[in-house]
Amino acid sequence: MSDHHHISSAKFLWxxxxxxxxxxxLTVAVTWIQVPEPWNVVVAISIAGVKAGIVVxxxxxxxxxxxxxxxxxxxxxxxxxxxIGITLLDTLFRIDPIxxx
Amino acid sequence: xxxxxxxxxxxxxxxxxxxxxxxxxxxxKMGMWVFLxxxxxxxxxxxxxxxxxxSWYPELFQMASVELDTFWxxxxxAVLIGSSLTVAMAIxxxxxxxxxxxxxxxxxxxxxxxxxxxIKYFEYVHKFEKxxxxxxxxxxxxxxxxxxxxxxxxxxxxTGLHGIHVIIGIGLMIWLVVKARKGVFSxxxxxxxxxxxxxxxxxxxxxxxxxxxLYLID
Numbered sequence: 001m002s003d004h005h006h007i008s009s010a011k012f013l014w015x016x017x018x019x020x021x022x023x024x025x026l027t028v029a030v031t032w033i034q035v036p037e038p039w040n041v042v043v044a045i046s047i048a049g050v051k052a053g054i055v056v057x058x059x060x061x062x063x064x065x066x067x068x069x070x071x072x073x074x075x076x077x078x079x080x081x082x083x084i085g086i087t088l089l090d091t092l093f094r095i096d097p098i099x100x101x
Numbered sequence: 102x103x104x105x106x107x108x109x110x111x112x113x114x115x116x117x118x119x120x121x122x123x124x125x126x127x128x129x130k131m132g133m134w135v136f137l138x139x140x141x142x143x144x145x146x147x148x149x150x151x152x153x154x155x156s157w158y159p160e161l162f163q164m165a166s167v168e169l170d171t172f173w174x175x176x177x178x179a180v181l182i183g184s185s186l187t188v189a190m191a192i193x194x195x196x197x198x199x200x201x202x203x204x205x206x207x208x209x210x211x212x213x214x215x216x217x218x219x220i221k222y223f224e225y226v227h228k229f230e231k232x233x234x235x236x237x238x239x240x241x242x243x244x245x246x247x248x249x250x251x252x253x254x255x256x257x258x259x260t261g262l263h264g265i266h267v268i269i270g271i272g273l274m275i276w277l278v279v280k281a282r283k284g285v286f287s288x289x290x291x292x293x294x295x296x297x298x299x300x301x302x303x304x305x306x307x308x309x310x311x312x313x314x315l316y317l318i319d
Contacts (some may be wrong), residue, residue, distance in 0.1 A: 007193060007197065008193060013189045013193065014186070016186070018184035024175065024179060028175050028317065042318055045313065046195075048312075050312050053305050055185060057268050075138070076138030084149055086241070088153070091156065
Protein backbone atom coordinates (compact mmCIF):
# COMPACT_ATOMS: atom_id res chain seq x y z
CA MET A 1 0.00 0.00 0.00
CA SER A 2 2.92 2.34 0.58
CA ASP A 3 3.71 2.24 -3.13
CA HIS A 4 1.73 5.34 -3.95
CA HIS A 5 1.93 7.18 -0.64
CA HIS A 6 4.07 10.23 -0.98
CA ILE A 7 7.39 9.89 0.87
CA SER A 8 9.21 13.19 1.40
CA SER A 9 12.99 13.09 1.28
CA ALA A 10 14.86 13.95 4.49
CA LYS A 11 16.44 16.89 2.68
CA PHE A 12 13.02 18.25 1.73
CA LEU A 13 11.68 17.93 5.30
CA TRP A 14 14.73 19.74 6.68
CA UNK A 15 14.20 22.46 4.07
CA UNK A 16 10.60 22.92 5.22
CA UNK A 17 11.74 23.01 8.86
CA UNK A 18 14.45 25.56 8.05
CA UNK A 19 11.94 27.79 6.25
CA UNK A 20 9.74 27.69 9.36
CA UNK A 21 12.69 28.59 11.64
CA UNK A 22 13.58 31.53 9.36
CA UNK A 23 9.98 32.79 9.36
CA UNK A 24 9.88 32.50 13.17
CA UNK A 25 13.00 34.66 13.37
CA LEU A 26 11.46 37.08 10.85
CA THR A 27 8.23 37.52 12.82
CA VAL A 28 10.29 38.39 15.93
CA ALA A 29 12.66 40.65 13.98
CA VAL A 30 9.74 42.64 12.56
CA THR A 31 8.82 43.73 16.10
CA TRP A 32 12.28 45.36 16.50
CA ILE A 33 11.40 47.90 13.82
CA GLN A 34 8.25 49.56 15.13
CA VAL A 35 5.63 48.92 12.46
CA PRO A 36 2.70 51.30 13.04
CA GLU A 37 -0.79 50.06 14.02
CA PRO A 38 -2.63 48.22 12.55
CA TRP A 39 0.06 46.95 10.18
CA ASN A 40 2.05 45.24 12.93
CA VAL A 41 -0.93 42.91 13.50
CA VAL A 42 -1.36 42.38 9.76
CA VAL A 43 2.32 41.47 9.35
CA ALA A 44 2.31 39.14 12.38
CA ILE A 45 -0.82 37.30 11.24
CA SER A 46 0.38 37.12 7.63
CA ILE A 47 3.67 35.50 8.63
CA ALA A 48 1.82 33.11 10.96
CA GLY A 49 -0.56 32.32 8.07
CA VAL A 50 2.33 31.53 5.72
CA LYS A 51 3.95 29.31 8.39
CA ALA A 52 0.66 27.49 9.03
CA GLY A 53 0.21 27.09 5.27
CA ILE A 54 3.66 25.51 4.95
CA VAL A 55 2.97 23.08 7.83
CA VAL A 56 -0.43 22.07 6.46
CA UNK A 57 0.76 21.71 2.85
CA UNK A 58 4.09 19.93 3.29
CA UNK A 59 4.19 18.43 6.81
CA UNK A 60 0.54 17.39 6.83
CA UNK A 61 0.90 16.33 3.19
CA UNK A 62 -2.21 18.07 1.84
CA UNK A 63 -0.24 18.85 -1.32
CA UNK A 64 -0.10 15.15 -2.24
CA UNK A 65 -3.25 14.09 -0.44
CA UNK A 66 -6.84 13.45 -1.54
CA UNK A 67 -8.35 16.85 -2.26
CA UNK A 68 -11.29 16.01 -0.02
CA UNK A 69 -9.13 16.56 3.07
CA UNK A 70 -8.26 20.06 1.82
CA UNK A 71 -11.95 20.74 1.31
CA UNK A 72 -12.60 19.69 4.93
CA UNK A 73 -9.93 22.10 6.16
CA UNK A 74 -11.19 25.03 4.10
CA UNK A 75 -14.79 24.37 5.11
CA UNK A 76 -13.69 24.45 8.75
CA UNK A 77 -11.79 27.70 8.20
CA UNK A 78 -14.78 29.23 6.40
CA UNK A 79 -17.00 28.53 9.41
CA UNK A 80 -14.32 29.90 11.73
CA UNK A 81 -14.26 33.16 9.73
CA UNK A 82 -18.06 33.21 9.83
CA UNK A 83 -17.94 32.90 13.62
CA ILE A 84 -15.49 35.83 13.82
CA GLY A 85 -17.45 37.93 11.35
CA ILE A 86 -20.91 37.52 12.85
CA THR A 87 -19.60 38.05 16.38
CA LEU A 88 -17.81 41.26 15.36
CA LEU A 89 -20.98 42.52 13.67
CA ASP A 90 -22.39 42.63 17.19
CA THR A 91 -19.44 43.61 19.38
CA LEU A 92 -17.94 46.29 17.13
CA PHE A 93 -21.18 48.24 16.74
CA ARG A 94 -22.62 48.39 20.24
CA ILE A 95 -23.70 51.83 21.41
CA ASP A 96 -22.79 51.00 24.97
CA PRO A 97 -20.02 48.68 23.96
CA ILE A 98 -18.34 47.29 27.00
CA UNK A 99 -20.02 45.03 29.56
CA UNK A 100 -18.79 44.80 33.13
CA UNK A 101 -16.78 41.64 32.45
CA UNK B 102 -10.03 -24.06 -7.33
CA UNK B 103 -11.93 -20.85 -7.94
CA UNK B 104 -11.81 -20.05 -4.22
CA UNK B 105 -10.84 -16.36 -3.94
CA UNK B 106 -7.35 -16.15 -2.53
CA UNK B 107 -7.96 -12.58 -1.34
CA UNK B 108 -9.25 -13.89 1.97
CA UNK B 109 -5.91 -15.44 2.84
CA UNK B 110 -4.00 -12.39 1.65
CA UNK B 111 -5.74 -10.03 4.04
CA UNK B 112 -3.05 -8.64 6.35
CA UNK B 113 -3.67 -8.82 10.10
CA UNK B 114 -4.01 -5.02 10.51
CA UNK B 115 -6.83 -4.86 7.93
CA UNK B 116 -10.27 -4.73 9.52
CA UNK B 117 -13.01 -6.75 7.90
CA UNK B 118 -15.19 -3.81 6.84
CA UNK B 119 -12.53 -2.32 4.56
CA UNK B 120 -11.82 -3.49 1.02
CA UNK B 121 -8.06 -3.07 1.33
CA UNK B 122 -5.30 -1.34 3.32
CA UNK B 123 -5.46 1.76 1.16
CA UNK B 124 -9.14 2.28 1.82
CA UNK B 125 -8.58 1.75 5.56
CA UNK B 126 -5.67 4.22 5.59
CA UNK B 127 -7.57 6.90 3.64
CA UNK B 128 -10.65 6.52 5.83
CA UNK B 129 -8.61 6.89 9.02
CA LYS B 130 -6.91 9.95 7.60
CA MET B 131 -10.17 11.56 6.55
CA GLY B 132 -11.64 10.86 9.97
CA MET B 133 -8.65 12.56 11.54
CA TRP B 134 -9.13 15.63 9.35
CA VAL B 135 -12.78 15.84 10.43
CA PHE B 136 -11.57 15.74 14.04
CA LEU B 137 -8.96 18.43 13.32
CA UNK B 138 -11.69 20.67 11.91
CA UNK B 139 -13.60 20.33 15.20
CA UNK B 140 -10.34 21.20 16.98
CA UNK B 141 -9.95 24.36 14.87
CA UNK B 142 -13.47 25.44 15.80
CA UNK B 143 -12.86 24.43 19.44
CA UNK B 144 -9.83 26.73 19.65
CA UNK B 145 -11.70 29.11 17.34
CA UNK B 146 -14.05 30.11 20.15
CA UNK B 147 -11.06 31.27 22.18
CA UNK B 148 -9.59 33.10 19.20
CA UNK B 149 -12.92 34.91 18.81
CA UNK B 150 -12.82 35.88 22.50
CA UNK B 151 -9.30 37.20 21.93
CA UNK B 152 -10.38 39.24 18.87
CA UNK B 153 -13.45 40.70 20.59
CA UNK B 154 -11.57 41.76 23.71
CA UNK B 155 -8.60 43.08 21.77
CA SER B 156 -10.96 45.25 19.70
CA TRP B 157 -12.53 46.54 22.93
CA TYR B 158 -9.27 47.11 24.86
CA PRO B 159 -6.41 47.49 22.34
CA GLU B 160 -4.22 49.39 24.83
CA LEU B 161 -4.65 46.67 27.50
CA PHE B 162 -3.22 44.00 25.20
CA GLN B 163 -0.12 46.11 24.52
CA MET B 164 0.42 46.83 28.23
CA ALA B 165 -0.17 43.28 29.42
CA SER B 166 1.83 41.57 26.68
CA VAL B 167 4.98 43.15 28.18
CA GLU B 168 4.65 40.64 31.04
CA LEU B 169 5.24 37.76 28.59
CA ASP B 170 8.87 36.93 27.85
CA THR B 171 9.40 37.09 24.07
CA PHE B 172 12.67 35.17 24.37
CA TRP B 173 11.10 32.07 25.92
CA UNK B 174 8.12 32.37 23.61
CA UNK B 175 10.49 32.28 20.63
CA UNK B 176 12.42 29.33 22.07
CA UNK B 177 9.17 27.42 22.55
CA UNK B 178 8.09 28.20 18.98
CA ALA B 179 11.38 26.82 17.69
CA VAL B 180 11.03 23.74 19.95
CA LEU B 181 7.55 22.97 18.58
CA ILE B 182 8.60 23.49 14.95
CA GLY B 183 11.56 21.19 15.61
CA SER B 184 9.18 18.59 17.01
CA SER B 185 6.96 18.87 13.93
CA LEU B 186 10.05 18.19 11.83
CA THR B 187 10.93 15.08 13.87
CA VAL B 188 7.34 13.79 13.61
CA ALA B 189 7.52 14.18 9.83
CA MET B 190 10.84 12.28 9.96
CA ALA B 191 9.20 9.59 12.09
CA ILE B 192 6.51 9.07 9.45
CA UNK B 193 9.19 8.95 6.77
CA UNK B 194 11.05 6.29 8.78
CA UNK B 195 7.86 4.22 9.04
CA UNK B 196 7.25 4.54 5.30
CA UNK B 197 10.78 3.27 4.67
CA UNK B 198 10.27 0.41 7.16
CA UNK B 199 13.04 1.81 9.41
CA UNK B 200 11.40 1.00 12.73
CA UNK B 201 14.48 1.95 14.77
CA UNK B 202 14.52 5.37 13.11
CA UNK B 203 10.81 5.66 13.80
CA UNK B 204 11.34 5.08 17.51
CA UNK B 205 14.33 7.45 17.68
CA UNK B 206 12.37 10.24 15.98
CA UNK B 207 9.39 9.65 18.27
CA UNK B 208 11.65 9.86 21.34
CA UNK B 209 13.17 13.15 20.09
CA UNK B 210 9.64 14.48 19.54
CA UNK B 211 8.57 13.42 23.05
CA UNK B 212 11.68 15.10 24.49
CA UNK B 213 11.01 18.36 22.62
CA UNK B 214 7.38 18.29 23.78
CA UNK B 215 8.61 17.91 27.37
CA UNK B 216 11.04 20.81 26.90
CA UNK B 217 8.08 22.90 25.72
CA UNK B 218 6.03 21.98 28.80
CA UNK B 219 8.94 22.66 31.21
CA ILE B 220 9.44 26.14 29.73
CA LYS B 221 5.70 26.73 29.93
CA TYR B 222 5.74 25.59 33.57
CA PHE B 223 8.43 28.13 34.48
CA GLU B 224 6.55 30.87 32.62
CA TYR B 225 3.38 30.09 34.60
CA VAL B 226 5.22 29.89 37.96
CA HIS B 227 6.94 33.21 37.26
CA LYS B 228 3.52 34.82 36.75
CA PHE B 229 1.92 33.12 39.76
CA GLU B 230 4.73 34.52 41.96
CA LYS B 231 3.74 38.01 40.84
CA UNK B 232 0.07 37.33 41.62
CA UNK B 233 -0.92 37.04 37.95
CA UNK B 234 -3.77 34.56 38.21
CA UNK B 235 -6.74 34.25 35.86
CA UNK B 236 -10.10 35.89 36.46
CA UNK B 237 -11.08 37.02 39.92
CA UNK B 238 -7.90 35.65 41.51
CA UNK B 239 -5.82 38.24 39.65
CA UNK B 240 -3.72 40.14 42.22
CA UNK B 241 -0.97 41.93 40.29
CA UNK B 242 -0.63 45.72 40.64
CA UNK B 243 1.91 46.27 37.87
CA UNK B 244 -0.47 46.98 34.98
CA UNK B 245 -2.39 50.26 35.18
CA UNK B 246 -5.57 48.97 33.58
CA UNK B 247 -8.73 47.96 35.42
CA UNK B 248 -9.36 45.05 33.03
CA UNK B 249 -5.82 43.64 33.24
CA UNK B 250 -7.19 40.30 34.45
CA UNK B 251 -9.03 39.80 31.15
CA UNK B 252 -5.85 39.55 29.10
CA UNK B 253 -4.47 36.91 31.44
CA UNK B 254 -7.73 34.96 31.60
CA UNK B 255 -7.52 34.69 27.81
CA UNK B 256 -3.78 33.92 28.01
CA UNK B 257 -4.26 31.10 30.53
CA UNK B 258 -7.24 29.62 28.67
CA UNK B 259 -5.50 29.60 25.29
CA THR B 260 -2.05 28.44 26.41
CA GLY B 261 -3.62 26.07 28.97
CA LEU B 262 -5.83 24.34 26.42
CA HIS B 263 -2.87 24.19 24.06
CA GLY B 264 -0.71 22.74 26.86
CA ILE B 265 -3.30 20.02 27.51
CA HIS B 266 -3.07 19.12 23.82
CA VAL B 267 0.73 18.90 24.09
CA ILE B 268 0.43 16.56 27.09
CA ILE B 269 -2.08 14.38 25.22
CA GLY B 270 0.35 14.36 22.28
CA ILE B 271 3.16 13.15 24.55
CA GLY B 272 0.90 10.32 25.73
CA LEU B 273 -0.01 9.36 22.16
CA MET B 274 3.62 9.24 21.10
CA ILE B 275 4.61 7.08 24.07
CA TRP B 276 1.80 4.74 22.97
CA LEU B 277 3.27 4.77 19.43
CA VAL B 278 6.73 3.87 20.74
CA VAL B 279 5.26 0.97 22.73
CA LYS B 280 3.43 -0.31 19.63
CA ALA B 281 6.51 0.17 17.45
CA ARG B 282 8.59 -1.86 19.94
CA LYS B 283 6.03 -4.67 19.70
CA GLY B 284 6.61 -4.68 15.95
CA VAL B 285 3.13 -3.50 14.99
CA PHE B 286 4.30 -0.91 12.46
CA SER B 287 5.87 -1.42 9.06
CA UNK B 288 5.81 0.31 5.68
CA UNK B 289 2.60 -1.69 5.10
CA UNK B 290 0.87 -0.36 8.22
CA UNK B 291 1.68 2.91 10.00
CA UNK B 292 -1.77 4.57 10.15
CA UNK B 293 -1.56 5.52 13.88
CA UNK B 294 1.82 7.19 13.26
CA UNK B 295 0.38 9.16 10.33
CA UNK B 296 -2.73 10.44 12.13
CA UNK B 297 -0.90 11.19 15.39
CA UNK B 298 1.48 13.18 13.20
CA UNK B 299 -1.46 15.14 11.78
CA UNK B 300 -2.64 15.88 15.33
CA UNK B 301 0.82 17.00 16.39
CA UNK B 302 1.20 19.32 13.39
CA UNK B 303 -2.15 20.94 14.23
CA UNK B 304 -0.98 21.57 17.80
CA UNK B 305 2.08 23.23 16.23
CA UNK B 306 -0.08 25.33 13.88
CA UNK B 307 -2.18 26.61 16.79
CA UNK B 308 0.97 27.66 18.67
CA UNK B 309 2.21 29.39 15.48
CA UNK B 310 -0.80 31.72 15.86
CA UNK B 311 -0.73 31.98 19.67
CA UNK B 312 2.89 33.10 19.70
CA UNK B 313 2.54 36.41 17.77
CA UNK B 314 -0.96 37.08 19.17
CA LEU B 315 0.14 36.84 22.82
CA TYR B 316 3.90 37.53 22.93
CA LEU B 317 4.62 39.82 20.00
CA ILE B 318 2.10 42.65 20.51
CA ASP B 319 4.03 45.91 20.29
